[in-house]
Amino acid sequence: MDNRPIGIFDSGVGGLTVVKQVVKLLPEESLVYFGDTARVPYGSKGKETVTKFSSQIIRFLKTKNVKAVVIACNTVSSNCYEELSEEFPDLPITEVVTPGVESCIAATKNKIVGLIGTYATVSSGAYEKRLKAADPEIQVYKKACPLFVPLAEEGWVNNDVAELTARKYLQELIDKNIDSIILGCTHYPTLKECIGRIVGEKVTIVDPAKATAVKLKEYLEEHNMLSEKGHNAERLFYVSDKSHFEQICSRILHENYSAEKIDIEKY
Numbered sequence: 434m435d436n437r438p439i440g441i442f443d444s445g446v447g448g449l450t451v452v453k454q455v456v457k458l459l460p461e462e463s464l465v466y467f468g469d470t471a472r473v474p475y476g477s478k479g480k481e482t483v484t485k486f487s488s489q490i491i492r493f494l495k496t497k498n499v500k501a502v503v504i505a506c507n508t509v510s511s512n513c514y515e516e517l518s519e520e521f522p523d524l525p526i527t528e529v530v531t532p533g534v535e536s537c538i539a540a541t542k543n544k545i546v547g548l549i550g551t552y553a554t555v556s557s558g559a560y561e562k563r564l565k566a567a568d569p570e571i572q573v574y575k576k577a578c579p580l581f582v583p584l585a586e587e588g589w590v591n592n593d594v595a596e597l598t599a600r601k602y603l604q605e606l607i608d609k610n611i612d613s614i615i616l617g618c619t620h621y622p623t624l625k626e627c628i629g630r631i632v633g634e635k636v637t638i639v640d641p642a643k644a645t646a647v648k649l650k651e652y653l654e655e656h657n658m659l660s661e662k663g664h665n666a667e668r669l670f671y672v673s674d675k676s677h678f679e680q681i682c683s684r685i686l687h688e689n690y691s692a693e694k695i696d697i698e699k700y
């Protein structure tokens with residue numbers, strides 16, 4: 434048993450969609466969340482910059498005595514996971530790409546799948562490589578949808594602007610006859626309803642967040658690292674800039690939390 438908190442981080446508020454699933458599955462676990470709201474987006478930045486930012490965040494989370502870290506960001510997961518695992522060998526790190534790939538393989542029937550994410554995630558080839566390793570017959574059509582990130586941060590997830598943007602981005606994937614689509618960015622599940630309307634009900638929407646929480650739970654169970662039964666979970670939220678964090682947090686988690694601003698450059 435291990436009552437220390439789990440650290441979860443993202444470039445901004447997107448990782449809260451992963452927090453939601455972790456809280457559902459592991460309600461007794463304490464969490465420390467960090468959203469890099471001052472430096473978002475990561476998706477248009479280079480690998481070196483994103484790796485440096487992520488290292489700083491993990492160093493900060495370590496000061497909170499975390500027992501494990503979840504990279505709740507596809508851009509970091511698909512570009513920097515190896516580097517971060519090497520830099521922090523004593524810390525179990527869970528990423529979101531592998532669970533997303535496994536869920537997609539389980540969902541697709543015609544083996545024609547869509548992948549949407551940031552420029553950095555899509556161009557890293559991480560999803561494609563793993564999907565093809567799991568099933569060489571799979572065809573992957575990808576599309577970077579960078580405007581979904583500010584829409585999610587602004588809370589414009591289900592209006593005419595979101596719908597028009599989704600149609601512009603997704604029509605070319607629909608035309609390829611995809612039967613499933615991976616939300617390869619943790620901001621995108623906030624637009625799930627809108628994306629669902631555009632792709633239609635025959636297309637399965639794959640959100641890696643749930644499978645990520647399952648992977649984390651399995652790891653903690655296997656290593657006897659779950660918190661004790663009845664443990665009073667504490668949830669702490671940190672950001673590098675205030676933005677609309679609290680508002681979005683209550684919209685995604687349906688609970689009110691306030692976030693403390695910290696200077697992440699110090700770590």
Ligand code: DGL
Nearest residue numbers: 444474475476507508619
């Ligand atoms: N949440 C990030 C991800 O999953 C995307 C947002 C960003 O560009 O920073 O990739």
